[in-house]
Amino acid sequence: MRVECEQEAGSGVSVAAASVWNNPAAIIQVENLSKQVASPEGPLVILDDIGFSIAKGESVAVVGASGSGKSTLLGLLAGLDTPTQGRVWLAGVDLNSLDEDGRALLRAQRVGFVFQSFQLLTGLTALENVMLPLELAGQSDARRQALDLLERVGLKARARHYPAQLSGGEQQRVALARAFAGNPDVLFADEPTGNLDQKTGHRIVELLFTLNREQGATLVLVTHDAELAAYCDRILELDDGRLRPPSVKQPGGA
Numbered sequence: 216m217r218v219e220c221e222q223e224a225g226s227g228v229s230v231a232a233a234s235v236w237n238n239p240a241a242i243i244q245v246e247n248l249s250k251q252v253a254s255p256e257g258p259l260v261i262l263d264d265i266g267f268s269i270a271k272g273e274s275v276a277v278v279g280a281s282g283s284g285k286s287t288l289l290g291l292l293a294g295l296d297t298p299t300q301g302r303v304w305l306a307g308v309d310l311n312s313l314d315e316d317g318r319a320l321l322r323a324q325r326v327g328f329v330f331q332s333f334q335l336l337t338g339l340t341a342l343e344n345v346m347l348p349l350e351l352a353g354q355s356d357a358r359r360q361a362l363d364l365l366e367r368v369g370l371k372a373r374a375r376h377y378p379a380q381l382s383g384g385e386q387q388r389v390a391l392a393r394a395f396a397g398n399p400d401v402l403f404a405d406e407p408t409g410n411l412d413q414k415t416g417h418r419i420v421e422l423l424f425t426l427n428r429e430q431g432a433t434l435v436l437v438t439h440d441a442e443l444a445a446y447c448d449r450i451l452e453l454d455d456g457r458l459r460p461p462s463v464k465q466p467g468g469a
């Protein structure tokens with residue numbers, strides 16, 4: 216059953232032709248999204264029939280207990296992973312209609328992603344890690360832009376250091392600087408303040424929301440940090456792979 220669905224999703228053209236981007240105001244639209252994996256105990260449902268949309272420029276916090284599916288959802292939204300069922304439209308493109316290279320290209324053009332585990336390239340310095348997406352995008356002043364970004368996360372002095380020479384929080388900030396490179400339309404960040412002290416965390420949150428405010432970037436942040444979640448326009452809560460009904464923010468605190 217699962218394999219059949221994956222084949223349908225991967226078969227591309229006919230599926231894409233049949234699908235309708237029915238919410239032009241949304242930069243992300245998710246329909247009937249499910250993810251199952253095989254496990255020794257049988258099929259494991261990680262995400263179960265998720266649906267929502269996110270408007271351009273919105274900031275959204277994804278919250279929920281450990282293991283509730285937050286990182287899995289973020290990976291599916293960014294096209295890093297493929298669903299068992301359902302669809303994600305990202306910037307108007309049905310991700311099921313793209314192959315891996317197509318999804319990588321769309322990410323390079325539109326998306327910044329901060330992994331929970333940072334995933335810096337260990338053989339490159341902090342500066343080179345941040346320069347990489349800029350160079351891949353053909354930016355002639357990649358070095359200057361990357362240095363500027365490192366300065367904004369407070370790490371200009373560490374530009375020549377390799378990831379192994381940086382603390383966890385410093386690596387996280389390099390990963391953020393890399394995600395900011397190229398002014399993404401959508402920034403996905405998995406626990407962006409998870410390894411930071413309160414002061415550095417505040418600075419990073421400010422940076423995230425500056426990107427949101429000044430460049431209209433949409434933010435999708437997985438977080439256990441109630442303060443960060445409260446900064447966001449909206450909270451999506453996962454409970455054991457299912458989306459909880461939205462809690463409506465009351466205008467004026469009413």
Ligand SMILES: Nc1ncnc2c1ncn2[C@@H]1O[C@H](COP(=O)(O)OP(=O)(O)OP(=O)(O)O)[C@@H](O)[C@H]1O
Pocket residue numbers: 252253254259261279280281282283284285286287288331
């Ligand atoms: N490839 C996989 N194979 C088997 N199980 C997986 C796989 N990927 C994720 N899971 C399981 O799916 C569940 C959701 O994982 P996920 O990483 O999305 O959780 P999370 O909400 O991000 O948790 P945390 O807050 O701890 O980071 C977990 O129980 C995890 O063990």
Ligand SMILES: [Mg+2]
Pocket residue numbers: 285286287331405
């Ligand atoms: Mg996670």
